[in-house]
Amino acid sequence: MKITQLVIILILGIGITSANGQKKETYIVSGKIEGTPDGTVVYLIHDNNGHVDSMATKIQNEKFVFKGKVEVPGQLYFVKMDTSTVKFKDGIDSYTTIMLDNSDISIKGQLSSWPDVKIDGSPSTSVYWDFYKRIVIEPRDKYRKIFEEKSNDSLAMHKAEREYRDFLINYLNTHPDIYFSPFLINSSQLMSIAEKKDAFKNLPVNSQNSYYGIQLKNNIATKALGLTVSIGKLLPDFSVNDLDGKPVKVRTLIKQAKYTLIDFWAWWCTPCRADIPNMKKVYNAFHDNGFNILSISTDTNVEKWKKAIKEENTPWMHAMDYSRANKLIFDITAIPGYILVNEKGEMIAFDMPTGSRGKNRTGKGLRVDLYEVIDGLLGNKDGSK
Incomplete structure (x- = not known):
């Protein structure tokens, strides 16, 4: 068997075995970076399709260790130095990359030449x-x-x-x-x-x-x-996570009202939060007549998301966009972004900045003229037009 074939087999699922032939079920990432001050924080970071997980440890005697287990081996992880403690010249990355699997991985080098290090123990890397x-x-x-x-x-x-x-x-x-x-x-x-x-x-x-x-x-x-996103078409039925972290289809949520404003936002977005008072005004005026709002966070920091919801005291539905639908489906390049849909799931208006696929993505001024748009559809809350 060729060496390249053997390496591929190891990477593609047979896995790494220990000296006694048993498959390892955990990983150990150990490092020795000469010249690194004691107390320097090192991070092991994984970007899971936009959701970032990380572990941290401190260097002692120029050494650090991470231990754990990956359920699905062969994922990219970054070993990153804390730049508040150590400084690098412009253009020098503060991290190196490994393909983490359940094996013993060794990282050796010098701080002066970081991230040019020697990595052993991981064929996939x-x-x-x-x-x-x-x-x-x-x-x-x-x-x-x-x-x-x-x-x-x-x-x-x-x-x-x-x-x-x-x-x-x-x-x-x-x-x-x-x-x-x-x-x-x-x-x-x-x-x-x-x-x-x-x-x-x-x-x-x-x-x-x-x-x-x-x-x-x-x-x-x-x-x-x-490719199906345009006025009059059905809203793609993508999944979001509710406040309890449970996945739910968007079309299930919008069935609760005659018209629903889908609001792509984030806790750190100043213009998004500046729009909330006007959204509250419209919600309070027309909710009893069949208007609702679904705010979907494009940021996946759950703690800060829930804190912002509590601060703004918004009474409508909230969810989180773990699938990155705002980018992958709607091609949104900046937030806030708004889509108005009816109870059938048909898209009837857009107001959102989009990229190269942005045909039919702008229309009625939902940010500025939201009250007038909903008033034209539902009338005043006493039922009059």
């Missing part, structure tokens, strides 16, 4: 860095020179982007067994939905069923829903 070098670093350096020299030549820039896109697709098609492929396909901004769908079909079944393979499949399906 070795493959990741080799793949990253071939598919990202080397092509990036090649095309960066072209971009710098031809920055004022739009045709040359477009040609360079097209060449890299073709190189990327060809590499993925000829190296479908690389474990990191689904992640790269998913994160590519140069590939269309159709191209990503074709690339996914070309992956072996074990890659399709891997952590990033499942994520890629779900995101392709979600983005495809975005």
